[in-house]
Amino acid sequence: MKLNWDQLRELIQLLDEANLTEIEVKQDDQRIRLRREPAAAQAPSVATDPAEPAATAEPQTKGIFVTSPFVGTFYRAASPDDDAFVEVGDRIAPGAVLCIVEAMKLMNEIEAEIEGEIAEILVENGKPVEYGDRLFRIEIA
């Protein structure tokens, strides 16, 4: 048996549809092995999503995420009277202040580490953030 590219794709689809975890095909002594993952390995259903690691590139959305290095409260401006540090569409350079995360009455300025464009602001002003929460998406043009 020889597999071609289309057959391989179909195999992968079948694997998914049949809820298998493993297909083994060997050529000469012709060994074929298909395995299904045992059902019960899964955990209680009150799941929450794991926090994203800082600055993760995701295949489906372009760009880099800036995540919170602290637990605290997210502020887009230095004070209620000031303008926001950045807006969507702004070009930023490394070192540019993006926001403040307040923890224990300390105002921690979060700076950009890369050059790019603010594509999305993911947290509302004044809202609490956890460690690792995504704050901004930055597109590197």
Place this chain on the structure above:
Amino acid sequence: MKLNWDQLRELIQLLDEANLTEIEVKQDDQRIRLRREPAAAQAPSVATDPAEPAATAEPQTKGIFVTSPFVGTFYRAASPDDDAFVEVGDRIAPGAVLCIVEAMKLMNEIEAEIEGEIAEILVENGKPVEYGDRLFRIEIA
């Protein structure tokens, strides 16, 4: 045995439909292995083997197993002074008495249901047997 592409696809479908977890096909010593999802994938490790259903055909050993329909004590003869009902190599016909399983002081004669040859006697005289324990393997010539 040579598998072609369509056969492989059919195998995967069968695996799914039959709720198996594993199919293994080997070429030269012609080993076919089909595994059903174990009832207790996550289970404690003090496992015992599931009792075989009565009269099971197995791929690796030819013939039919005669299993015990009762819990009790297995006797190969009507009394200690008598000859055994059957010996390995004997040809038997349906209705032939193969052994006795004693339960609650009742001597229950176990009869053959098919024609064939006694290939193996799987329990020693005087030993306890559970429901479903294999007593004899009979080859249907």
Place this chain on the structure above:
Amino acid sequence: MFEKVLIANRGEIALRVLRSCHERGVRTVAVHSEIDTEALHTRLADEAICIGPDDPRRSYLNIPAIIAAAEITGADAIHPGYGFLAENPEFAETCAQCGLKFIGPTPGQIRQWGDKVKSRALARSLGLPVLEGTELATNMDDAVDKATALGFPVVLKASGGGGGRGMHVIQTEEQLRAVFQAARSEARAAFGNEELYFEKLIERPRHVEFQILGDEHGNIHVLGERDCSIQRRHQKIIEEAPSIALSDELRSDMASTIRRAMKETGYVSAGTLEFLMDETGSLTFLEMNPRIQVEHPVTELVMGIDLVAEQIRIAEGLPIELPAPNLAPRGHAIECRINAEDPDTFAPSPGTITEFHMAGGTGVRVDSGVYGGWRVPPHYDPLVAKLIVHGPTRAHAIAKMRRSLAETIIGGIRTNIPLHRRILEHPAFEEGRISTRFLDEFSP
């Protein structure tokens, strides 16, 4: 002392018995059907014998197979658990004939309490308060006469029934005429006994039952009561101890009356006398169950005792051994029966348990015969676990049960946990305003 006990049951009660045996240093033999080859009682016993196919009539109710299993393993005694053969006097007799000690009352005692009409008469003769009722109704006209004399509404009951089975509430003569023949056929089919009789209907009763223990030395102990009013179609689903509906005086009066009555019958082993309490707070005898009950743990928790260990001691001929001569309940205990069933439709939900995380921590007891990965078979009782909590007061116990239900996760099958949560959150339950009609009236 017994060296080896065969446990003629499955599920949580088989494990319950196994545990008390192992703690006592007694070896255990499990019997099981084919589908239960990987069941927890099979796995954890010292020996396991397959006694037949999945159909319980051919395995767990198969007397010759069970006796043969005891014989080939050399067991000294058989514990029947509850259900299956626990109240079958022929089984108890067969054990005795085969030289096996039956861990329970005598066959005569099982028989004595098995027939519901005779047991009412017996209870009355022993001085127990018995609900107003009739003799057996011989035919339709006789039934109408007897029911009319008693006064509608009445409950039509099968003499061979029990545990809530074979009961019909009858409001009028017309209704009686419409159901009598069907009820008779049903009773014959279900219990092999078509005899029917009537009892007065209590509209909104509490179910209150007393736990007793008797030994071969003539000792009888009444170990307080349980309130099992939360029921669905006469099946208990939540039980507690003590009952908040009993005054100390009534509790102590009932205990004396029951002790005297059971001493007179020479009762041996564990048993439960069930009563209905009407709106005025008076108790009338319902039935006597000559066996360990599903809900026994709530009594164990408040009394600090091991009822199954006592059953074993009693069967060995030893006297009952309690931690103190006059035990009083300490704190409050609640049990929720967690069943593999849809919480709304109550349809059974067998299948593979993919996740099994029971509550833990202080004051929480879990009695269960299942585990993650186990496939609950469709052939048997849907009980998958008993979640039992113990706290200093009823309010504490309710709070503990709420948090325990909240942290219990059973995946892969549907369970009645959502129903239990709703009941435990219900103000009427919290305030103790409960009766056997709780679920009908509050539909929580």
Place this chain on the structure above:
Amino acid sequence: MFEKVLIANRGEIALRVLRSCHERGVRTVAVHSEIDTEALHTRLADEAICIGPDDPRRSYLNIPAIIAAAEITGADAIHPGYGFLAENPEFAETCAQCGLKFIGPTPGQIRQWGDKVKSRALARSLGLPVLEGTELATNMDDAVDKATALGFPVVLKASGGGGGRGMHVIQTEEQLRAVFQAARSEARAAFGNEELYFEKLIERPRHVEFQILGDEHGNIHVLGERDCSIQRRHQKIIEEAPSIALSDELRSDMASTIRRAMKETGYVSAGTLEFLMDETGSLTFLEMNPRIQVEHPVTELVMGIDLVAEQIRIAEGLPIELPAPNLAPRGHAIECRINAEDPDTFAPSPGTITEFHMAGGTGVRVDSGVYGGWRVPPHYDPLVAKLIVHGPTRAHAIAKMRRSLAETIIGGIRTNIPLHRRILEHPAFEEGRISTRFLDEFSP
């Protein structure tokens, strides 16, 4: 009453606190590191906040992150559990500065008992029996003089140590000269404090500790003792209550002495006074742990109390609420700490738990922060479950623990269950001939 409590811990103790909060109707906030996103304490809390990466220094020991988590969730109070920040006086102070109630003793009390040399002096001044020992050794020659004056063998201890860390048994002057400098560097590295002192060596001591509770109203209760002699390298692995080594007279004398001493210091919250018992049966003060301990459940079971609920009540400013004024232990309780480690080499064994079936039934309590499918992270404490049993006597409790260990199955990781089984089967353990050297001497 608190509305919301943040639990600054993980694993079984986080769940333990969560349970008492939920039973009290108090909402909970879990904090967790990234790897603990799916941990049970994270899942079961009302709210969960990720406070940092896996390294505990950047998450569970990260004071600003924990305080910020309390601030953004609006928590009223913080329970520190044991370990991590539980005995950090700066953390307790920071909580107070930020308007958060620290559920534990005052920062001053934590500080008072944190330094082992000062705490010995304090204990002596409070009238507690203290093991003969020396002042701090300023240098090598001073150390030799002090140890010689005390008389070899001695134990060289770090003033900043505790919980068995920073200890060396020294048999001779030569040995002392060989290890002194290294011990000093080690103490500086481990505790940030290089001070060393000596105590007399007790060859085969029992570890006996007393549980206390104090409230803001000046009440002090001594809730009996625990025997924690079964240790491996000064880490307790089996604990029981009561200790069979104490006569009723000694128990009551010690309780009076401790009550008087702790009343004098105005101690608030739960705490434990640890003692060593020598071969003659006399007790000498070892250290005071100003927090809840891992082994607290054995006290809860024999006393019928909830120590964590009392900690919360006390922090709310309420008086301690016990079921009876003079509690006496009822029955006997044993705890086995089940660790994710090789039972022979004691190497940690993190990994995915493929099977998790804990014992159940009467008299069995399980406190665990894991579940089937959970991956035990390598970054933290290897404790996966505490198996705790309660029976009417020590013999019953041993029998119950044996059967509980026999039915506990944890797959996918190695655990010390086989070691526990061997200890529980050992005649010396059964007879109560135990000391902190049990494992060295019997190698069960």
